[in-house]
Amino acid sequence: MTHADLISTGAARVDWIRSRMGLLADVRREFAASRPFDGRRIGMSLHVEPKTAVLVETLAAGGAELVGTGNFGSTQDDVVAYLNTLPGITIVGRRSDPLEQHERNVATVLDADPDILLDNGGDLAAGIVARGLGDRIIGGTEETTSGGDRLRGELHGRVPFPVIVINDSLLKAIGENKHAVGQSAVESFMRLTNAMVTGRRFVVFGYGWCGRGVAHYLRALGGKVAVVDVDELKAFEATLDGFRVGTGDDFAEWGDVFITATGRPDVLGFDLIERMHDGAIVGNIGHVPWEIDVPALRANAVARTRVVDAIDRFDLPNGRHVVLLAEGRMFNLAGTEPKGNSLESMDLGFLLQSLSLERVATRAVELTAGPQPVPDDLDRTIARRMMAILNAAA
Known part of the structure; x- marks a missing residue:
């Protein structure tokens, strides 16, 4: 498949997914008006697949510049090709990258000097701590239980900025x-x-x-x-x-x-x-x-x-x-046609991500340093939005 074919395929897949993620569509419109990420650069390490692309588009609509990479072994090359056509977005890495190259990809994200982290597994947070650059980060999010465990274990007391652990949300745990x-x-x-x-x-x-x-x-x-x-x-x-x-x-x-x-x-x-x-x-x-x-x-x-x-x-x-x-x-x-989690669940999960990153970008001073759960008011707001969609479809 040529690079042009990759872009076309990725764009078509993302277009389909975007049309089915109503929660993110709403917040994308809100972000386009409020621009919470103007002047901010988000460093991302997250599974790069079509649903992630819709999250990236949502953050970009809010003014974010984003430099990111996928997680080891799960990157979908057509989605990377599509995302790299968008202004202000740079994604590095391929599905076939060995672990050593993945680690270099993470280093490339950190080299871009982000001030907000969108992490999955604690790789970015660990890299920032190892480099002694914690004072350059205003805050971030961590998607997984594994990353939350890492923040509270290996990195305990060493992360000088707030990290909202999305997986600590009961809403995400259930949905x-x-x-x-x-x-x-x-x-x-x-x-x-x-x-x-x-x-x-x-x-x-x-x-x-x-x-x-x-x-x-x-x-x-x-x-x-x-x-x-x-x-x-x-x-x-x-x-x-x-x-x-x-x-x-x-x-x-x-x-x-x-x-x-x-x-x-x-x-x-x-x-x-x-x-x-x-x-x-x-x-x-x-x-x-x-x-x-x-x-x-x-x-x-x-x-x-x-x-x-x-x-x-x-x-x-x-x-x-x-x-x-x-x-x-x-x-x-994994596999030739990986699907991952359902559209509805990732719409919910990435709404949590979006609003948590907005909280970091606009009200980081209200948060404490280190790992912490999603603020209760965000959980309840998102629960109401999700129930409105589910009830409307009933």
């Missing part, structure tokens, strides 16, 4: 994480593998909002589902929700498909993988590709075969094999 991630994970599993859910045994690691959604949607389609969570209260909730609950050891030989949704490193190690039955499938939907010990799998496998896009077969020393989805990255954004 996007539980229902949209749950739906997209199941749809993507079926699309990538062409396998049936009904009757198959699934083991879901993590019963946070994303894990809840995955478990419930799998069961709704007839899957047999077990849950692993080290948090006693979440394990208790999963038990009362009717799922089998135990440890990874309990289900290593039982499961057909193993899905990690914790945001934590080394949740599913090679010791469990080598106990799985022949042909077991392993995949991750957490933001950072560290939940499955893919390096150990690669190091111990006697052979690796790329079956099709986003599916690799690893032959093990014990004579069995396992199938890995998307090399351990988010498989609900």
Whole structure:
């Protein structure tokens, strides 16, 4: 596909998505009038796909200049090509970039000297802290649980500017994480593998909002589902929700498909993988590709075969094999036709992003330094807007 073809394809896809994101359409009109980002440069690290492009257009309508890159392995090249035709927008990176190039892409964003961050996984915040440039940032947002954990863990006390953690919003947790991630994970599993859910045994690691959604949607389609969570209260909730609950050891030989949704490193190690039955499938939907010990799998496998896009077969020393989805990255954004979360959920989530970034741009002095939840008044405003749309469609 030529570059011109990429631009044309990206523009057509974004046009379709834009026409279905009514919440962002409203705020785009508001931003065009109020111009909250005039004179501001937003540095972005976020999955670059058509719904993200509509968010970028919305911020640009409010006067923002934006320099950004995608997240590792999920960038859609036609959307990048389209966005780079827009004035004031610069997006770097390609879907095929290796991790080292992705890290260079993040550095390019930071080199552009942004004063607001739109982060996903904490990469930009960590880079700013490492460079000692926190005084140049007035604030930002963080999209994910993984990034929020990083801000409160590795970067605790080191971020001198406010960061609104979008995933701390109950509104987003319910609308996007539980229902949209749950739906997209199941749809993507079926699309990538062409396998049936009904009757198959699934083991879901993590019963946070994303894990809840995955478990419930799998069961709704007839899957047999077990849950692993080290948090006693979440394990208790999963038990009362009717799922089998135990440890990874309990289900290593039982499961057909193993899905990690914790945001934590080394949740599913090679010791469990080598106990799985022949042909077991392993995949991750957490933001950072560290939940499955893919390096150990690669190091111990006697052979690796790329079956099709986003599916690799690893032959093990014990004579069995396992199938890995998307090399351990988010498989609900993988494959030749990745869809990701639903239009409605991302319309909601990106409205949260837009209004939170507006709050940072116009009222940062009212916010405290470091990670914090979405302001309650924004959550309630957005809930009312979303309910108006849902009720109107009922």
